[in-house]
Amino acid sequence: MSNSSKPATASPEQLELTSLLAECGLKVTRPRLSVLKIFKNSTHPLSAQEVAAALPTVPALPAINGVTIYRILDSFKTSGLIREVNLRHGHLDYELIDHADHHHHIVCTKCGLTEDLYSCGVSGLIKAAIKNSRNFATVNEHSVELFGLCRKCIKL
């Protein structure tokens, strides 16, 4: 039984995903590997539903439950693998945290097209906020989202 529960050979990609999970102290399971792989291959933030839709349906394997996806997203968030972003789509989106890659988003309010922005410029604002506020002590996170129209939608 060489291919009953474990693949005969593990691809380098699979190995990378596995160690990424292990490093975060998360057990390596099939659902988690699948979800992580989807994020790795995605160019934009994903909602829980998009993750669900992107899950491969292998006839031989049982489908992954919707609840499990929420719980995986939660565990990934807690362990710092992904972050929540709010793109005003009426639900939460998630994206991998690549520590070398701090960015924000620009969203088309008509079609939902999303691009990353690689400049930021709020560090001054953060400093000023802490300095001027009597109530706040620290700023750990921030979101900057631009909302506009893409070239396609502005023509409609």
Place this chain on the structure above:
Amino acid sequence: MSNSSKPATASPEQLELTSLLAECGLKVTRPRLSVLKIFKNSTHPLSAQEVAAALPTVPALPAINGVTIYRILDSFKTSGLIREVNLRHGHLDYELIDHADHHHHIVCTKCGLTEDLYSCGVSGLIKAAIKNSRNFATVNEHSVELFGLCRKCIKL
């Protein structure tokens, strides 16, 4: 019947709210006046539920339906009276648009305390985004939210 449907005297506040609605092309109704008044008196963004909770319960008058609140928020938003803000509370918040008063928010991720920020500093980012993006044509809106801990919560 002097006090059956209309008050004998209209307060200056009532008059102001009335004309504000009229200017926006909205019919002046009791539910709308109540909701607008709540926003006028609030120092922070409000959710639909908070608006509902803040509605006065005058025994003589029928209560205002929850659905109506959503519809009022929608009409206020469409006519530019209020704006949506996303403070990661799992629902949408709304605040009056005061055109002289462009601001953003700083939110405590533990207790939800919210303050306004009166500096912004993203105009450079917006210009750069339009210039560098092949896909985007205009930026009409933006959100900047800082998330951190207030002095109370950081001690816990």
Place this chain on the structure above:
DNA sequence: TGCTAAATGCAAGTTAGTTGCAACAAGTAG
């Protein structure tokens, strides 16, 4: 004063996300 379009109330439905609990499986100790 009466008309008409807009606003409201009510009931039911939808969507996103959560909770409790039993079954299962990853990692580890023996």
Place this chain on the structure above:
DNA sequence: CTACTTGTTGCAACTAACTTGCATTTAGCA
């Protein structure tokens, strides 16, 4: 290699936020 323990998953039911359809009412205006 096997057995144990704890974290993970699946299922079903539930909640919160918000929406829709339709009948009724009412603001604004002729």
